[in-house]
Amino acid sequence: MLRSILIYLSQANWARQIVTRWSFARKAASRFIAGEELDDALNVVKALNANNINATLDHLGEHTSNPEKALRAADDIIAIIERIHQEGVRSGVSIKLTQIGLDVDKSLCEENLDRILETAHRLSIFVRIDMEDSQWVDKTLQIFSQALEKFGSETIGIVLQSYLYRTKDDLTNLLAAGARIRMCKGAYAEPEEIAFPDKADVDANFDQLVDLMFEGCTRNGTPLISDNGRIPPIPAIASHDEERIIFSKRLVEQRELPKQAVEYQMLHGIRRDLQESLASEGYPVRVYVPYGSEWYPYFTRRLAERPANLWFFISNLFR
C-alpha cells in the first residue's frame, strides 16, 4: 500500500514541484545521488574504480516532455560517453528511452538512440537501456532488438524485471539473440494481472531467471567482462538481496562458470559493504551512479523500496 502510494507520488508532477523545493529533501536524496554535475559523478566513479568496482553512469531524467528536451538529453548522454573515454574510467552508461523521447515520438527516440550508439560503438563504451514501467516494456524490447542487430551485444544491453510474469519468455528470446541482460526485481507498482503481487514469488522467479541467464551465458560461449571493465558479461545480477546473491554464487560454482562471466550490480548509496565484499572475492561489481537535477522520481522509488528510508527522509528535516 505504502509502496503504491510512493510510486504514484514518484510520477505525480504536483508532488515533484512541492518536494523538490524542500532543501531537506535534496539533502536526503544526496544519499542516493552522486551530485548535480557530471564532474561530481565522475569523482564517485573514480573512487569506485580505485576500489576495483566498475560503474554505470546515469544522467537522471525520464518522461521528457518535448522533442527539444529529448534531443538535449541524447546530446548530454553522448557527452558523458566522450568524457568516460577521455578520463579512462571503468564505466558505461545507463539510459531510459522515455528520457530520449519515447513518450513524445517513437522515431525521434530511435534516432536519438542511434546517435548515442554510434558514439558508444566507436569508443567501445557499453550502453544499458533501463526498463521502465510495464506500459513501455514492448516498445523498449522492440527498439532494443533493432539496436542490438545494428550495433551488437558489446555496445548495447537491456534490463528485465523478475516481478513480471512475461519475463521468462522475454529472457529466453533475448538470450537466443546473445543479449547482455541486467536482471532486477522491478521498481514500479504493477497490477497483479501482469506481475507477482507477493515478494516471495518475485524472489523465487528472480532465482529461476538468474539460472536461465547462466545457462544462456554458457550457450553463448561464456563471454567474460572486458579487461577495462567497460563491457559487461551476459548476466548481471542487480540486487542488494543477500539471499539472491548467495543463491547465484552457488549456481556459479555448480555451473563451473568463471567469476568474470557474471557481474553483480548495485545502486550508489546502498549496501556498500556488500559491494566491497563481492569485489574482494573476485566477482566483477558495477555500481549504478545517478547524477543530475532530475532526482525526484529516482529518489521516490528508492523510498518505495524500503519504508525505513522514509524515517531517514523525515530525520533530514530536523538536521
Ligand SMILES: Cc1cc2nc3c(=O)[nH]c(=O)nc-3n(C[C@H](O)[C@H](O)[C@H](O)COP(=O)(O)OP(=O)(O)OC[C@H]3O[C@@H](n4cnc5c(N)ncnc54)[C@H](O)[C@@H]3O)c2cc1C
Ligand atoms: C544496478 C541496478 C539497476 C536497476 N535498474 C532497474 C531498472 O532498469 N528497472 C527497474 O524497474 N528497476 C531497476 N532496479 C531496481 C530494482 O528493480 C529494485 O527495485 C531494487 O534493486 C530493490 O530490490 P533488491 O533486489 O535490492 O531487493 P529487496 O528485497 O528490495 O532488498 C534487499 C535488501 O537490499 C537493501 N535495499 C534495497 N533497496 C533499498 C533502498 N532503496 N534503500 C536502502 N536499502 C535498500 C535492503 O537492505 C534490503 O533489505 C535496479 C537495481 C539495481 C541494483
